[in-house]
Amino acid sequence: MTIYSIDLDPVSLKLDASVGHIADLTIRDGERLLSPLHRAPWVDDPAAEFPAGTAPNVKRLSGDFLCAPFGRNDIENAPSHGWSANSVWDHVETLRQDDRLTVAFRLQRRVMGATVEKRIMLVAGHPFVYQQHSFTGGAGAISAAHHVMVHMENGGDLTFSPKHGARTPSEALEMDPSRGRSILAYPAQSTDLTEFPLANGGFADLTRYPPGQNHEDFLTLVEAAEVKDARVKDVGVEDTRSEAPVHSLGWTVVSRKAEQDHVIVLKQPGVLPVTMLWMSNGGRNYAPWSGRHAGVLGIEDARASPLGHADSCGENEFTRSGVPTCFDLGSERKIIIRQVIGACAASPRAGKLIDVSEQDGMLIKRFDTGETRSLNYAADYLTG
Template sequence: MTIYSFDLDPVSLSIDLSVGHIAELKIRESQRTLTPLHRASWVDDPNAVFPDGTPPNVKRLSGDFFCAPFGRNDVEEGPSHGWPANSAWDHLETNRQDDRLTASFRLQRLVMGATVEKRITLIAGHPFIYQEHSFFGGAGAISAAHHVMVHMAEGGDLAFSPKQAAQTPPEALETDPERGRSVLAYPAHTENLAAFPLADGGMADLTRYPVGESHEDFLTLLEAPARSLGWSAVSRTAEQDRILVLKRPDLLPVTMLWMSNGGRDYAPWSGSHTGVLGIEDARASPLGHAASCADNDLTCSGIPTAFLLGEGMRITLRQIIGACDQQPGEGPLKDLYEEDSALSLKFQDGRIRALKYDPAFLAG
């Protein structure tokens, strides 16, 4: 394992180069240091025991990682979520120019014949990391996703850019009651995020987390059309902060939510992986690489699920992750929008708060 760390106030960041995961993210605000991303407890446990065949992305489960393909890897030989989430990266260089610092990395393996590079930029005074992943060359088609994970000690509120629907795949993550449990209905579909069907006939409010006790669940949010900014916001109750994840909906038209709240009884999860929410901005089918490259329920609705690779081509995906504290009286978050040099947070009572931000990054 090799950890590469870099820092530009107010952000410090560490990358686990053995798998490309963000090992740690800290954001300093006033007298506080916010730690928005999750790291599985077994990563730092030298006595952790893993079943045979446990992929590296589970053994080193941390922060955020890049999936290519997303989920089942059934076109090109490789582990679930692909080599970018499971194999080593090289640090290429770190450049400091004026008020910006950019660290660059390259995956040691190819993906569908393509070279994959990661660039993460910090900007002085900004409570965000600006990250991009690029494919150079290759052949065929590839699905892709970010895999941001947050932990909530006592749950929290969720807010999203407008979505046209939420849906679960044909089967639950855990179908064997001897191994785990899921509580959502599979398959199910709703346009109302506050009323998603449960397996027992009830309804779950997807704007609150968790939606139940001792469960492992997965669903896909479909971005509303004609939006220039897609976003997810987690307002954590115990931690009293807000975690913000931003994307371009035309490139990453779905956001998948992985709800890991003690619903897996087998190692290394062992019922103790609780309060974790994955926010997975993607161009992918949840059913895997082959399904993403073929006609599926999403493509039939006009939602792309893969990128076409080609000699001499470069495909770049960008995403922003940040955090701020919750200030007294702000109440629930209603909307986010970009301005000249700020990201504005609008609350239900009409109050607006601005964070230092670079809107040109996602537009680039």
């Protein structure tokens, strides 16, 4: 295990280069030190036991990592979520320029023949981690996702950029009651995030977490879109699509109750058109989960199908509605994916968060009380 520390006030970050996971993230807001990301309880437990065949990404499950492909790896011989989440990243360079610090890493293994690089950038005075992954060369197609994990001691509220709706896959994560429990209906869908069908009747409000007790669930949110017949150019890739996002900034904000903070995840909706939510709330009984992995929400911004690499590369329920689920690789092509993670303290007087936008080099949070808060933010990072 090799840990790299990357620090530039107000952000302190540690990368577990043995698997490419963010092992720890601390963000200072005034006198408060915020810890927005989750680290599985068994990672630092020397007595932890793992069933045979447990993937490294589960053994060292932390913070955020790149999935390439997302989920089942049924084209290339590699563990679930790909070598990008399960093998070594080498440090390439550290660059300091003006108020910015950038640290670059390269995955030792290739993914579908492509070279994969990770660039983490911190900006002085910004409460954000700016993260870029790139695929150079290769052949075929690859799905990809960021696997951000947030822990909530006593739940919280969720706010999203405009979504077309939510849907669960054909089968629940836990079908065998002896191994675990899921509570959402499978398959199901809803255009109202406050009313998603439950397996036993009734509805779950997806804007509040958790929706129940002792459950393991998964669903996909699709960005709100408008019909377009023109070609749309994403960063590093060009597609013909029937639909394009109606907004330029994709976001998820977790307003944690006990922690009294806001965890912010930003994306390019045209590049990563879906947000998958993994609700891990004590619903798995077997090791290493053993009912102790609770209060965790995975926010997985992606260009992927939840059913794995092969499904992502073919026609599926998303592509049939104009939502791309993979990137096409090529010897003369470079795919670039950017994402931003941040956090700030919450004010009890501010009310409920209702909107996030960018303006004049700031990220603006708006609340239902009419209050706003501005955060230092490099707006050109996702739009440039």
